[in-house]
Amino acid sequence: xxxxxxxxxxxxxxxxxxxxxxxxxxxxxxxxxxxxxxxxxxxxxxxxxxxxxxxxxxxxxxxxxxxxxxxxxxxxxxxxxxxxxxxxxxxxxxxxxxxxxxxxxxxxxxxxxxxxxxxxxxxxxxxxxxxxxxxxxxxxxxxxxxxxxxxxxxxxxxxxxxxxxxxxxxxxxxxxxxxxxxxxxxxxxxxxxxxxxxxxxxxxxxxxxxxx
Numbered sequence: 001x002x003x004x005x006x007x008x009x010x011x012x013x014x015x016x017x018x019x020x021x022x023x024x025x026x027x028x029x030x031x032x033x034x035x036x037x038x039x040x041x042x043x044x045x046x047x048x049x050x051x052x053x054x055x056x057x058x059x060x061x062x063x064x065x066x067x068x069x070x071x072x073x074x075x076x077x078x079x080x081x082x083x084x085x086x087x088x089x090x091x092x093x094x095x096x097x098x099x100x101x102x103x104x105x106x107x108x109x110x111x112x113x114x115x116x117x118x119x120x121x122x123x124x125x126x127x128x129x130x131x132x133x134x135x136x137x138x139x140x141x142x143x144x145x146x147x148x149x150x151x152x153x154x155x156x157x158x159x160x161x162x163x164x165x166x167x168x169x170x171x172x173x174x175x176x177x178x179x180x181x182x183x184x185x186x187x188x189x190x191x192x193x194x195x196x197x198x199x200x201x202x203x204x205x206x207x208x209x210x211x212x
């Protein structure tokens with residue numbers, strides 16, 4: 001299972017989280033977010049990652065232009081892009097042409113079962129999808145939990161991440177309800193937005209080991 005910790009803002013925390021076992025780190029490229037980091041900061045954060053660990057480096061964007069995404073990817077050394085806005089399949093195709101070697105993840109804020117029907121429209125256009133909790137104002141990182149029972153009706157057509165309010169304490173219940181390809185956490189392992197609590201991150205991986 002892939003384990004993505006999103007909203008990395010501090011180099012030492014990013015390095016330690018990678019060493020604890022994260023397979024991917026997420027960097028928020030949205031200026032309105034309290035976890036926002038500039039391309040220059042992302043480059044520095046990535047430079048501090050352990051060279052002996054293969055950790056995916058995912059930039060998170062919300063309705064950004066193709067130009068902004070491609071420039072950020074090339075400047076920072078990202079190898080993945082997460083689209084957390086209203087990007088259509090056609091936009092994903094255009095991005096793929098510009099960045100053929102980059103993983104593309106499309107995030108969906110699941111408001112109801114009807115939202116899940118839209119996910120199938122992205123088959124063949126993205127590499128993976130991420131299902132997050134709906135919030136009327138914020139695109140992610142709110143700590144709101146999804147209705148996991150609703151997701152039991154979801155028939156995945158591609159790899160998918162479970163997100164939305166996951167914590168070390170509720171992870172076991174979540175994974176008993178659904179079987180995602182990966183999990184994505186941000187606020188559930190923080191002291192405050194962008195400040196990761198390494199004790200919580202460690203507890204997360206201890207919980208994952210017990211579930212194996």
